[in-house]
Amino acid sequence: MFSGIVEEAAPLLDIERDGGNVHLTLRCSFADELTIDQSLAHNGVCLTVVALDSEQHTYRVTAIQETLDRSNLGLLKPGDLVNLERSMRMDGRLDGHIVQGHVDCTATCTDIEEVDGSRYFRFSYPVDKAMAAQGYCTVEKGSVTVNGVSLTVCDSREDSFRVAIIPYTLEHTNFRNIEVGTKVNIEFDIIGKYLARLAGFRR
DSSP states (O other): OOSSSSOEEEEEEEEEETEEEEEEEEEEEEEGGGTTTOEETTTEEEEEEEEETTTTTTEEEEHHHHHHSSSSGGGOOTTEEEEEEEEEOOTTOOOOOOSSSOOOOOHHHHHEEEEEEEEEEEOOOOOHHHHHHHHHHSSOOEEEEETTTEEESSSSSSEEEEEOOOOOHHHGGGGGGGTOOEEEEEOOOHHHHHHHHHHHHHH
């Protein structure tokens, strides 16, 4: 379980393909604090630490084919920045919103607008009516996770939405590298999914 508060945008050092799997090696400032089998969100995707190198401050995770199909991890290349978040502590404040680390789909950045020192990003995604009826959608002022970042939706439409990114978030996440055409990972709000599902049972 995560909160969508990114701890670090870490560089991807190496990609190793092994059949349908991909091994990713990253370097981050808190690598020495990690343990084997620990869960970390990578651009919003929950992956398990499988190897550590404390001297190099690196670790390795493995993404299976289904994860690659649903997310942008398969598009990464060495040098790309990946948003990282360790699993949420239960004795602290929930600063973002409840994030599972299960990416629902990818979306494409279609517009970036500068507004009063912040940046508005619009993302479009393919719409499936049946899935939308089960909560796989956005609502105005609701929560959405983009590349692992907990954000508030504005200008929610049937197949797109906008989010406002303040300078701090731009500097500390890989939002600073997002351009028109960039694919990002989307996780819709789990509470909305449950409510939509329960409403469906009552019909």
